[in-house]
Amino acid sequence: MQLIEDFTDYQILGMSEGHKYEKWGNVVLKRPDPQIIWSKPCDIQVDAIYVRSSEGGGAWQINDVPDAWQINYQDLVFNLKLMGFKHTGLFPEQAYNWQLIRSKIKAAKRKVKVLNLFAYTGAASIAALKEGAQVVHVDSSKGMIQWAKENVAANGLENETIHFLVDDVKKFVKRELRRGNKYDIIIMDPPSFGRGAKNEVWQVEKDLFNLVEDCVNLLSDDPLLLIINAYTTGLSPKVLENILNILIKKPGYIFSDELGIKALDGLILPCGMTARWEKKS
Numbered sequence: 001m002q003l004i005e006d007f008t009d010y011q012i013l014g015m016s017e018g019h020k021y022e023k024w025g026n027v028v029l030k031r032p033d034p035q036i037i038w039s040k041p042c043d044i045q046v047d048a049i050y051v052r053s054s055e056g057g058g059a060w061q062i063n064d065v066p067d068a069w070q071i072n073y074q075d076l077v078f079n080l081k082l083m084g085f086k087h088t089g090l091f092p093e094q095a096y097n098w099q100l101i102r103s104k105i106k107a108a109k110r111k112v113k114v115l116n117l118f119a120y121t122g123a124a125s126i127a128a129l130k131e132g133a134q135v136v137h138v139d140s141s142k143g144m145i146q147w148a149k150e151n152v153a154a155n156g157l158e159n160e161t162i163h164f165l166v167d168d169v170k171k172f173v174k175r176e177l178r179r180g181n182k183y184d185i186i187i188m189d190p191p192s193f194g195r196g197a198k199n200e201v202w203q204v205e206k207d208l209f210n211l212v213e214d215c216v217n218l219l220s221d222d223p224l225l226l227i228i229n230a231y232t233t234g235l236s237p238k239v240l241e242n243i244l245n246i247l248i249k250k251p252g253y254i255f256s257d258e259l260g261i262k263a264l265d266g267l268i269l270p271c272g273m274t275a276r277w278e279k280k281s
Contacts, residue, residue, distance in 0.1 A: 001257060001258045001259070001260045001268065001270065002096050002257050002258070002259050002274070003259075003260050003261065003262055003268065004092060004093050004095045004096055004259070004261050005262055006074075006095075007073055007092050007095055007261075009024070009071035009072050009073065010022065010023070010071065010073075010092040010261075011023045011264060012261055012262075012263035012264065012269060013028065013042075013044050013264055014040070014042035014044050015033070015036045015038075015040065015042070015263055015265075015267060015269060016036065016038065016039055016040040016041070016042040017036070017038075017039050018032055018033065018034070018036050018037070019031065019032055019033065019036060019042075020033045020263075021042055021044045021046060024071055024080055025069055025070070025080075026069075027047050027048075027065055027066075027080075028044065028045065028046045028047050029046060029047065029048050029049070029050070029065075029082075030044075030046040030048070030050070031049075031050045031086050032050060032052055032058075032086065033269065034233070035269060036269070040265075046063070047062070047063050047064050047065045048060050048061065048062040048063060048065045049061050057084075058085075058086065059084075060082050060086075062082070065082060067081065068080065068081045070154065071090075073092075073098070075130070076098065076123070076126055076127065076130065076155060077151070077155050078123065078151055079121075079147065079150050079154055081147075089120075089121045089147060090121065090123060091271070091272070092261060092271075093260065093261055093271035093272060094123060094124070094189075094259070096259055096274065097124065097127075097187070097227055097229065097274060098123060099127075100225070100227075100276070100278075101114075101124060101127045101128055101131075101185065101187070101225070101227075102127050102128075102130060102131050104185065104224045104225050104278065104279075105128060105131035105132070105185070105224070106131050108184070108224060111132070111133075112131075112132075112133040112134070112184045113133070113134045113136075113182070113183045113184050113185070114128040114133045114135045114136070114183060114184065114185040114186075114187070115136050115138070115176075115183040115185070115186045115187070116128070116135060116136070116137050116138065116187045117138050117169045117172075117173070117186070117187065117188040117189070117190075117215075118138075118139060118189045118194075119138055119139045119144075119148065119187075119189070120139060120144055120189060121144055121147040121148050121151055122137060122147070122148030122149075122152060124187050124189075125137045125148065125152070125162060126151055126152060126157065128185070129152065129157045129160045129162060130155070130157070132160075133185070134161040134162075135160075135161065135162040135163070136165065136183075137162055137163065137165065138165045138167050138169055139166065139167075140166065140167065140168055140169070140194065140195065140196045140200075141166070142166050145164050145165075145166050148164065149164060167196070168196030168198065169190075169196070169202070169211065170196070170200065170202070170207065170210075170211060170214075171200065173211065173218065176218055177214060177218060181218065182218060182219065182220040182221070183218055183220060183223075184219075184222070184223050185223070185224050185226070185227075186215045186218060186225075186226045186227070187225075187226075187229075188211070188212075188215065188227070188229070190202065190207075190208060190211070190228075190229075190230065191204070191231075192232040192233075204232050208228075208230075208243065209243055209247075212226075212228065212243050212244070212247055216247045219250070222279075223250065223279060224278065224279050225277070225279070226244070226248070226276060226277045226278075227274065228240045228243070228244070228274070228275045228276070229272060229273070230272060230273050230274075231272040231273075236273070237256035237257055237258060237273040237274070237275055240256050240273065240274075240275030241254055241255070244256075244275055244276075244277050250279075251279075251280060252277050252278055252279050252280055253277070253278050253280055254276070255275065255278070256273065256274065256275035257273070257275075258270050258271075258272070259271050259272050259273065259274055
């Protein structure tokens with residue numbers, strides 16, 4: 001498991017009975033997490049708690065949380081908000097991949113083209129922009145695209161080369177293939193289930209293999225990196241690794257693992273999985 005231990009603005013203060021107590025800057029949240037099946041004393045004051053409804057979904061019970069606030073990871077800045085489905089707009093464990101993206105771009109010593117699919121609020125896009133890459137950022141949600149633009153501006157990168165597209169990822173990739181466009185780095189963070197900009201259906205078990213196959217054909221003649229992240233219960237990192245082994249014939253290194261964060265009490269919370277193909281340096 002790859003652990004994130006240097007994210008000083010984010011900490012897991014405790015974990016017990018299906019919940020994690022997290023500090024995001026100066027804001028302490030209590031959120032559900034299905035991995036936490038143990039009971040342990042957690043006398044921690046929180047600013048907001050996400051409470052699930054018996055009818056599905058849930059809502060925030062807020063004591064004292066601003067409408068929006070910022071945290072930092074190294075020299076990256078992120079705008080946070082409490083979202084309707086328990087999220088804040090950032091997945092801290094992905095700092096592992098932000099570092100990897102930046103190091104690959106920096107080492108290339110040339111202009112690098114990056115495609116970020118299911119790009120959400122843009123953390124990976126910002127990491128790439130910080131190193132001078134050209135970025136195409138694709139998400140089906142107008143709201144997430146606007147949030148990503150705000151994050152780019154918060155980092156002072158609005159004058160860098162980034163194209164934001166509200167689009168269905170599968171259709172966009174097919175069009176890029178027809179156009180003959182190529183990318184040196186491709187990043188994807190697909191949901192288990194989702195809908196595109198025009199209500200197109202995405203199911204990870206049905207659609208992921210074909211999408212990765214198309215993305216492999218979008219790689220440039222001298223590609224650097226292809227990353228797949230996933231949070232789908234029941235999938236193993238080895239499943240993602242198998243897909244890459246089947247589809248990518250270019251010489252390079254293929255790797256998969258879980259991502260995790262160590263809480264202050266030393267316990268480790270699994271936070272999804274990642275797999276990648278990367279060019280051998």
